[in-house]
Amino acid sequence: MKSLSVFAGTAAWLMTLLLIPAAGLRAAAEPFGETSEGTPVSIYTLENDNGMRARIMTRGATLVELHVPDRDGELADVVLGFDDVAGYESERNQYFGCTTGRVANRIAEGKFALGDKEYSLAVNNGPNHLHGGRDRSLDKVVWDAADVQTDNGPGVRFKYTSPDGEEGYPGELRITVTYVLTDENELRIAYRAKTSASTPVNLTNHSYFNLSGHGSESVLGHELTINADHYTPTDDALIPTGELAPVEGTPLDFREPHTIGERIDQLVDTPAMGYDHNYVINEPFGRPRFCARLKDPQSGRVLTVRTSEPGVQLYSGNFLFGQKGKDGKTYAQRSAVCLETQHFPDSVNQPDFPTVILHPDETYRQVCIYAFSAE
Ligand code: GLA
Numbered sequence: 001m002k003s004l005s006v007f008a009g010t011a012a013w014l015m016t017l018l019l020i021p022a023a024g025l026r027a028a029a030e031p032f033g034e035t036s037e038g039t040p041v042s043i044y045t046l047e048n049d050n051g052m053r054a055r056i057m058t059r060g061a062t063l064v065e066l067h068v069p070d071r072d073g074e075l076a077d078v079v080l081g082f083d084d085v086a087g088y089e090s091e092r093n094q095y096f097g098c099t100t101g102r103v104a105n106r107i108a109e110g111k112f113a114l115g116d117k118e119y120s121l122a123v124n125n126g127p128n129h130l131h132g133g134r135d136r137s138l139d140k141v142v143w144d145a146a147d148v149q150t151d152n153g154p155g156v157r158f159k160y161t162s163p164d165g166e167e168g169y170p171g172e173l174r175i176t177v178t179y180v181l182t183d184e185n186e187l188r189i190a191y192r193a194k195t196s197a198s199t200p201v202n203l204t205n206h207s208y209f210n211l212s213g214h215g216s217e218s219v220l221g222h223e224l225t226i227n228a229d230h231y232t233p234t235d236d237a238l239i240p241t242g243e244l245a246p247v248e249g250t251p252l253d254f255r256e257p258h259t260i261g262e263r264i265d266q267l268v269d270t271p272a273m274g275y276d277h278n279y280v281i282n283e284p285f286g287r288p289r290f291c292a293r294l295k296d297p298q299s300g301r302v303l304t305v306r307t308s309e310p311g312v313q314l315y316s317g318n319f320l321f322g323q324k325g326k327d328g329k330t331y332a333q334r335s336a337v338c339l340e341t342q343h344f345p346d347s348v349n350q351p352d353f354p355t356v357i358l359h360p361d362e363t364y365r366q367v368c369i370y371a372f373s374a375e
Pocket residue numbers: 094095105130276313315319338340
């Protein structure tokens with residue numbers, strides 16, 4: 001008997017030793033397979049005191065899973081994704097959860113000029129450049145990662161150095177993206193970048209949310225509020241005209257909550273095929289302020305978005321096509337919604353839009369906070 005209790009005591013002591021660092025860190029890395037070129041990919045798990053859990057992988061600094069409590073404390077994974085790297089490399093992947101750039105959203109004809117130099121980028125979306133290019137955009141490369149302690153809690157920091165000329169962009173760009181999960185159920189994403197030569201930078205996270213859980217049939221019943229009096233109207237290829245138009249009197253007006261489905265039919269026959277619009281968020285940008293609120297009446301889950309960016313692209317998953325995702329779930333058209341905080345599309349060709357040009361003596365900074373609650 002005695003030796004058993006001594007053993008139990010020693011085991012408990014050993015457990016304490018093992019648990020102390022684990023509880024203090026709360027960011028654990030595991031292998032997540034490899035890319036088709038054989039580069040190993042890791043996945044980091046962040047967990048907070050409420051059981052909320054985020055998993056983020058080094059390919060594309062991509063949010064793969066986000067488990068959030070509903071009004072009864074039941075967890076569901078509220079973002080679209082895949083079970084393995086092959087899924088992310090396949091044509092089923094439409095930028096699910098990734099860090100998007102160097103320039104997120106569209107650049108008209110993939111062309112821009114800086115000083116007297118003209119640049120030409122890959123054209124991968126009709127006549128335009130989309131989300132940083134074709135082969136080496138930020139969603140497709142494998143980032144370095146390490147866990148970190150920040151003022152807001154423990155997290156994981158991803159680093160990637162994009163060489164001068166990668167995807168046609170000038171300057172060597174050194175980027176860090178830090179994900180932190182706080183005990184207030186906020187997933188905070190902080191971006192920083194430095195460049196060796198003047199270059200456009202516009203980063204975002206491209207998570208697709210369904211607050212009933214990924215694979216739920218539709219997001220049309222979610223109630224949305226967007227803190228924006230204006231949006232940027234576009235041409236037929238979704239390139240802004242340069243105008244800032246009032247949302248008032250249009251199906252884009254989310255200043256008061258509306259379900260996503262309530263007026264979407266009025267947009268089906270437009271080039272956006274639903275919501276795929278950039279909003280001009282009210283109040284000066286530079287510091288995080290209220291951007292949007294998304295509520296799922298079924299589960300009671302609420303997502304509140306705050307951002308330091310001037311704009312947010314609302315995209316209602318119009319191009320989802322029923323592809324298979326995590327856990328064998330099917331992702332039907334409009335079964336998820338993206339709220340991509342960013343500078344306005346094609347800013348590099350629009351002198352009146354806030355600039356996206358980063359100069360070598362500056363630091364690019366952005367904060368996006370996805371805060372979850374339930375009611
Ligand atoms: C963005 C664009 C959409 C679409 C998706 C990816 O949100 O605005 O038009 O290209 O990415 O499918």
